Amino acid sequence: MLFNPIFFTIFIPLLAGLVYFIMAAEINRLGKVRKIIFGEIGYKKVFVAFLLFGIYFITRPLQNLLGPHPWPMIINCARQFFLMAVISPAILVGIFHWIPAEKGTPKSAVVAAYTIGIIMALIFIAINRIGISGSQRLGTFAGLNLYDAVWFSAPLPHQSEIIFIHLITQLISPVGFFLLAAAYVRHRRYNYPLSSVYNLMPKKWKYLESGLFLFAFSLIVAGLAAFFGQYYTYLWVIYFSAAIVAGVIELIGIKLPPREAPQDLKNS
Template identity: 70%
Template sequence: MNRDATAFFVNILVPLVTGAVYFIMAAEIKRVTKIRKLMFGEIGYNKAFTAFLLFGFYFVTRPLQNVLGPHPWPMVINSVRQFFLMAVIAPSILVGILHWVPSEKGTPKSTAVAAYAGGFLMAMIFILVNSMAIDGSKILAEFGGWKIYDAKWFTSGSVSSSDFALPKARLIVIHLITQLVTPVGYFLLAAAYVRHRRYNYPMSSVYNLIPKKWKYLEAGLLIFAISMITAGFAAFFGQYYTYLWVIYFAASAVAGVIELISVKIPPREAPADLQN
């Protein structure tokens, strides 16, 4: 596969396929909500539906980052997409899971407020760093007269100069930390909460497949978070920044399928009253 075809595959095709997976998942969540909302709570399912629907839009809009034109468009689209991921989608999934995997005393409203407030703060810092660090764009591929662009960091300064290297390093660290908080940290926190509830689930419960549902849910969250960590660090410290994000896109599709399996597993064996 040549360079242009690889760029098209990584930046256009894979995100579109991943987005389609999440749209299908959102539709399935909407369908089973009508049957199981009394058991798991309408709030939890509705938040999960909204989060995965937004995830679908998040991925299918990824190509806009590359096809709208040179700088500042790649930076603008990236900032908008990451804002929704960090400030809306990740908190929605965390809060949705806290409702879906309820504790004995319920989920305090302050928890939801804190989740969204933290996501908003990290997203605004991310956008600020983007505006400071991204000052150009590069051509990834060209098909006839159609060009695919991506954002480029620090084009106006020499990364080897002593007065520029330290600010660059700081910006990169801040950029990584904001994303480690949300969405990565939120998903890891959600996975840890699901695992805690799964290990403490009463085995005598009539809903004997709940631990299995939660096991798949936990696995999907972990795959998503770990893939983003892996792709992020590989991209920043490797040689092929743009292309390494295929790790994240592909793993996100896998995580979506696993989450869909979790949703479709019935809460107990042979649930005649809960047939889809």
């Protein structure tokens, strides 16, 4: 069952999407009380970011179900633009607001995050159009044929360079954004005042940091596998599976109260 292509193609994305929808719902539920402490903007932005992540994961099967080439490429381009230009900057900006610095989040940082994300996404799409030349049939599900994009059905000049550029765009967004977000969380965690009444905040942030690092690392592993091997159909399973684990880790941190014995948050 675990090696069935239908399982990979349909159910892993659905599970990943469900995890992030649950995370968004928990943030929304807890934020009704805790936004008084940590700010409404931060909770709203993180809620939206995880909701968008859920949409990104759960729409993965459309890449296989809508038909042969060019549909797998079109859906892949749309979803990756969504990830690189919208979700990744939203995660970074959301965490900047959720774990604010003393001077707040500069507007220039927000503009820069989205600008870089959009540029990387457009380069990614351009490379997709160069490298994807067709599709292959993976199997059937509920009477429907499943297809996925085929890379380099015929060798191209500078093929290694094309793959390298394709991976570099993703190394910047989303990987770079997630690593930057995780590093920022770690910095804030290590510099959190020990005397604060919210004595569990460093622990909450540790879960968030771990989830971000795990997901970013899984993307790097998938990228290395692509660069030193080939663009396998199921490389995405590496980071989708990691996203499920990372989501559970982050959900634990989200549900953790900001301090021990939080009497005013018992019903949150």
